[in-house]
Amino acid sequence: MTARTVDRDRLAALMEVEEQTFVASHPRSQALVERARGSMMGGVPMPWMGLWPGAFPPFVDRAEGARFACVDGHSYVDFCLGDTGAMAGHSPPATAAAVAERAANGMTFMLPIEDAIWVSEEMSRRFGLPYWQYCLTATDANRFALRLARAVTGRPKVLVFNFCYHGTVDETFISIGRDGTIAVRDGVVGSSVDPNLTTKVVEFNDVDALANALAEEDVAIVLAEPAMTNEGIILPEPGFHDALRDLTRRHGTLLALDETHTICAGPGGATKAWGLEPDVLTIGKPLAGGVPAASYGLTAELAELILERKAVGATEADGIGGTLAGNALSIAAMRATLESVLTHEAYERMLPLGERWVDGVQRVIDRFEAPWSVSRLGARAEYWTAPTPPRNGGEAKVTDDEEVDAFFHLYCLNRGIMLTPFHNMALMSPATTEADVDSHTEVFEAAVAELLT
Numbered sequence: 125m126t127a128r129t130v131d132r133d134r135l136a137a138l139m140e141v142e143e144q145t146f147v148a149s150h151p152r153s154q155a156l157v158e159r160a161r162g163s164m165m166g167g168v169p170m171p172w173m174g175l176w177p178g179a180f181p182p183f184v185d186r187a188e189g190a191r192f193a194c195v196d197g198h199s200y201v202d203f204c205l206g207d208t209g210a211m212a213g214h215s216p217p218a219t220a221a222a223v224a225e226r227a228a229n230g231m232t233f234m235l236p237i238e239d240a241i242w243v244s245e246e247m248s249r250r251f252g253l254p255y256w257q258y259c260l261t262a263t264d265a266n267r268f269a270l271r272l273a274r275a276v277t278g279r280p281k282v283l284v285f286n287f288c289y290h291g292t293v294d295e296t297f298i299s300i301g302r303d304g305t306i307a308v309r310d311g312v313v314g315s316s317v318d319p320n321l322t323t324k325v326v327e328f329n330d331v332d333a334l335a336n337a338l339a340e341e342d343v344a345i346v347l348a349e350p351a352m353t354n355e356g357i358i359l360p361e362p363g364f365h366d367a368l369r370d371l372t373r374r375h376g377t378l379l380a381l382d383e384t385h386t387i388c389a390g391p392g393g394a395t396k397a398w399g400l401e402p403d404v405l406t407i408g409k410p411l412a413g414g415v416p417a418a419s420y421g422l423t424a425e426l427a428e429l430i431l432e433r434k435a436v437g438a439t440e441a442d443g444i445g446g447t448l449a450g451n452a453l454s455i456a457a458m459r460a461t462l463e464s465v466l467t468h469e470a471y472e473r474m475l476p477l478g479e480r481w482v483d484g485v486q487r488v489i490d491r492f493e494a495p496w497s498v499s500r501l502g503a504r505a506e507y508w509t510a511p512t513p514p515r516n517g518g519e520a521k522v523t524d525d526e527e528v529d530a531f532f533h534l535y536c537l538n539r540g541i542m543l544t545p546f547h548n549m550a551l552m553s554p555a556t557t558e559a560d561v562d563s564h565t566e567v568f569e570a571a572v573a574e575l576l577t
Contacts, residue, residue, distance in 0.1 A: 128493055128576050130528055138574055139527075142534045146178045149538070152195040153183045176545045177530040178537065187214035189555030192542070200542045201560045203550035208385050211410035211503075212465040213555035219413030222460035223453065232451035239459045240450065243419075246462050250392040251383070251405050253421035258450035262384040262408030263291025265420040266347060268444050269380045269404045270295060272422075272436070273345035276429045277378065283337055283346045285328040287517025289354030290347055290382050291408075295323045300518060327516040328352050329360060331367045338375040345378040345404070350394030353385040355520035356547050357499040357506055358513070365400055378426070380404035384418075388551060389502035390475070391468050397502070412457035413465060419458075470554035474503040477552040477561055481505045484565030491569075492576050506549035507532075507568075528575075535571040536564065 147154065157180040160167035166174045173181055182194040190213055193199045205211050212219065244256040259265050270282055270293065282295050287309075290296045298319035299309040306325055308315045319325075324343060326333035337343065346368065352358035372379045381402040383393035387410055390397040395405060403426050408418030422430070430436060436444045448454075482505045485498045489507070498507045508514075509525035532548050541564050543550060550564065 128495065130525070130575060132527075135527060135531060135575065139531050139534070142531065142538055143179060145538050146534060149198065150180075150182055150194065150196045154180055156183045156195065157181070172545075177534040182537075189213045189216075190553050190557070190560055198540065200537070200540050201556075201563055202542045203552075203556075203560075203564065204542050204544045205551045205553055206409070206414065207544055208388070208551060209409045210414050211388070211551060211553055212413040212461050213553040214414070216413050216461065216465040216554070218464035219415070219457050219460045222456045223415060226453050226456035231453040232448055234447065236450070237452045237455060239452075239455045243455055243458045243462065246459075247419060247421060250462075251395050251421055252392070253402070253405050254424050255422045255427040256419055257422075257445075258455065259418045259420070259446065260408075260416045260448060260454065261291060262382060262406055262418050263293055264446065264449070265406035265408060265418045266290045266293050266296075266380070266382060269406055269420055270345060270347065271443050272426075272430055273378045273380070273404070276426065276433060277344040277376065279342050279344035279377075281322060281324055281343045283324040283326070283334075283343045283377075285348055285352065285517060286325055287355045287521055288328075288347075288349065288352065290349075290406075293347075295319060296347065298323045298325045300325055300327070302518075302522070327518055328358055329364050329515050331364065331371075334368065335371055338371050338377055341375050341377075343375070343377045345380055346372055347380045347382065349382050349384075350386045350389070350398065350400060351501050352517060352520075353501070353504070355517050356508060356514070356524065356549070357501050357504065358516060358520060359499065359501065361515065365398065369401055378403040380406060383407040384409050385504070386501065387466075388474075388478075388504040391466065391471050394501075410466065411461060412454050413461040415454055415457035417454035417458050465554060467554075471503070474552040474554060474556065477556055477558065478503045478505050480558060480561045481550055481552070481564065484561065485568060488565065488569045488572050492572050494572060494576060503552040504549065506544075506547050531575065532568070532571055535574075536567050539567045539570075541567050 157167040168174045185193045185195045190202055192202050247256045248254050284296050286300045294316055297309045297312040324337045326337050379402045384407050386394040403423050405421040411417045436442050478500050482498050482500045485507050489496050495511045496509050497513050499513045509528040510523040514520040514523050529548055533543050536543055
């Protein structure tokens with residue numbers, strides 16, 4: 125049978141109803157955002173907080189586990205989880221207790237605490253790299269990785285994949301236009317330098333383009349997610365990671381894998397799950413159960429080179445680190461989260477929940493013969509308003525239907541389901557239940573029925 129198409133007039137009418145419903149049911153949030161406009165740009169602490177579908181974002185009152193409540197008294201199953209920052213669940217008891225204890229005994233010293241040794245040993249066990257350093261965000265970790273790579277290789281450039289996301293690192297805001305031109309990504313504010321001077325960019329899964337870009341041997345490091353997540357879940361094709369590792373080694377280029385989102389693949393991220401061998405591994409967001417924390421790991425060979433060449437540690441202003449990097453509060457929260465929350469046992473529950481979410485969505489897609497698809501990366505999953513998941517960032521940017529995505533997101537929100545904004549993506553936490561997943565399936569089915577029948 126022919127796949128159904130979306131009637132745009134019907135979509136617009138349904139979206140108008142959802143927007144009116146949201147505004148009518150969130151008077152307190154509306155009042156707060158109006159007040160906030162007097163002291164915050166756009167009425168929010170960060171600009172992207174105002175970009176959720178709907179007239180304004182709901183203001184949060186409290187959260188626990190896989191749920192949060194807004195100031196208007198509505199409760200939500202949270203599949204966004206702070207876009208991975210709350211992947212451990214909101215305020216997991218072990219982390220909250222460790223934070224309270226550490227806060228009562230000093231939070232930052234510019235000196236180490238014993239927990240840092242435990243955390244480093246655990247990170248090594250999980251990811252396979254022996255040496256670890258700490259900072260506060262994955263942006264920091266990625267920035268430091270690029271600095272160190274340039275220091276030890278003597279090469280000027282880095283390579284990233286089209287429409288990647290590695291935090292606010294200037295070198296990564298580069299994209300390939302539809303006409304093949306390479307320039308600063310649309311929408312980036314105040315770019316400090318032409319990224320063509322610092323960066324090469326190719327499409328994910330394009331081995332030939334990667335080989336050509338590395339052949340000039342001016343690239344210090346490739347910075348990549350094991351699977352792309354910025355424009356949605358884009359999985360590596362068979363053999364891609366083998367080729368990536370072979371080409372980087374062949375041309376003397378270091379390889380950094382950013383596991384900040386792909387930690388959803390397992391307790392050791394995609395690196396452990398897929399047997400990958402990076403020179404550097406960077407990760408932030410979920411490590412400390414919501415407390416700002418990040419880390420980067422190094423192979424023994426790279427750590428030795430860095431120390432031999434005195435690339436770091438010679439002065440207090442070497443471009444690596446920060447006054448609050450490795451602070452005692454973040455380290456204590458990391459230990460509690462890794463030891464008691466994001467455990468192997470937790471992943472044994474979370475990964476099947478990801479499968480259950482996909483199975484439910486796929487049944488609905490099949491029932492309504494919708495021209496859509498669904499993807500999964502461990503405990504993370506999403507549906508695409510396209511018949512086939514894209515294979516790279518460029519395809520993803522032009523493939524998905526933003527209007528339909530916004531409808532699904534707001535429809536779910538009005539019925540107590542929070543998805544990750546800008547995607548229809550869901551992440552499972554240790555506190556997520558089968559009932560939570562099934563609630564989404566029911567709401568998704570109702571949304572599709574309204575849209576396509």
